[in-house]
Amino acid sequence: VVGADDGFSPEEIADDRAIAARLAAQRPFWRPGTAFGYHALGVGALAGEVVFRATGRTLQELYEERVRAPHGLDFHLGLPEELEGRFRSVLPMDPTPEQQALLASLPTGPHTLGAIAFNRNAAEPTVLEALPNSRLVRAKGQASAGGVASARGLARMYAAAVTGIEGGEPLLKADTVAAFGQIQSAGHDLVARAHKVFAVGFQATSEAWYPCLGAGSIGHSGAGGSQAFADPRSGLTYGYTRRRFAFPGGPAPENERLVRAVHDAALAVG
Structure with missing residues (x-):
């Protein structure tokens, strides 16, 4: 369905x-x-x-x-x-x-x-x-x-679930995160009419979008250009939002540059 x-x-x-x-x-x-x-x-x-x-x-x-x-x-x-006063309306693609x-x-x-x-x-x-x-x-x-959500809210949600925040325990056990990251479907998506890779309820982010990320990374893009994910192997969580829909839909192209930059910075700090 x-x-x-x-x-x-x-x-x-x-x-x-x-x-x-x-x-x-x-x-x-x-x-x-x-x-x-x-x-x-x-x-x-x-x-x-x-x-x-x-x-x-x-x-x-x-x-x-x-x-x-x-x-x-x-x-x-x-x-x-x-x-409601904090909400900013979404703008159409230009x-x-x-x-x-x-x-x-x-x-x-x-x-x-x-x-x-x-x-x-x-x-x-x-x-x-x-x-x-x-x-x-x-x-x-x-x-x-x-x-x-704000970009910070997206990243913090994945951190709370996968790595824990402010010294607290993560919401999910490590084996649950690994199960979520296991690829379930890869190939031709009949709706998107393109090659797609999905894990359990998430996009397999490293395979679908950003190969610099570790295997088992989980997340999802937004139709308007947003992107959020967790990379359990590096401990990196990421959130990005924008008001105007990006061409051609799905994660905005600037995410490729931004994800690579924050990934490299996270590894350098680690």
């Missing part, structure tokens, strides 16, 4: 449980185990539904109680009203004429897997850069696209 055949409404796309309920009854788009594709707006809802059925509480509630609040993370799944021509040469029809995964097949098609600008999405903290 990558998305709803007839799309999600704006109200549904902000609500993880509404997405999960719609996806639960849907036939998969390919035989399980034969292929893979990027679940752009659905993976957080599906993971959250597993959490809810196991605990009776939402992913957002448990994240706030067990992860964000105890570690003082500047990363919210459900942005409180009193912090491609050059040459970049725009390239984008126009790769049209995506409304019934393709890519359009379904990104909810562009709905009666009101989802515009990715508009999602975080919706107060409803920010308030509900939709797990795939509704998180609000």
Whole structure:
């Protein structure tokens, strides 16, 4: 499953449980185990539904109680009203004429897997850069696209999980981190129509984007150009955000230079 055949409404796309309920009854788009594709707006809802059925509480509630609040993370799944003043709206991509021509040469029809995964097949098609600008999405903290964070908040979240912060123990055991970093899918992504490498719930960051990182690095990029990850072998965690969507989508190209620089600096200090 990558998305709803007839799309999600704006109200549904902000609500993880509404997405999960719609996806639960849907036939998969390919035989399980034969292929893979990027679940752009659905993976957080599906993971959250597993959490809810196991605990009776939402992913957002448990994240706030067990992860964000105890570690003082500047990363919210459900942005409180009193912090709205710190939010800065996301800006659309501003491609050059040459970049725009390239984008126009790769049209995506409304019934393709890519359009379904990104909810562009709905009666009101989802515009990715508009999602975080919706107060409803920010308030509900939709797990795939509704998180609000600073770059420091992203890096600190991975540090809390993998290395521990301020002398505290990490949230995850070393063997759990290693399991998360084990590659599960590598090859042609049917949604992205490109070569992709995924670990367990994360992108395999060293294989997918930054080969300078150690094997087993885990993280994820954002559609608007952001990037965050943890490299357990070096102890490096990284967060980067930007307001304007980067061409052509996914992690902004400047991350390649920045990741190499901070990686080299971390190794030199170590």
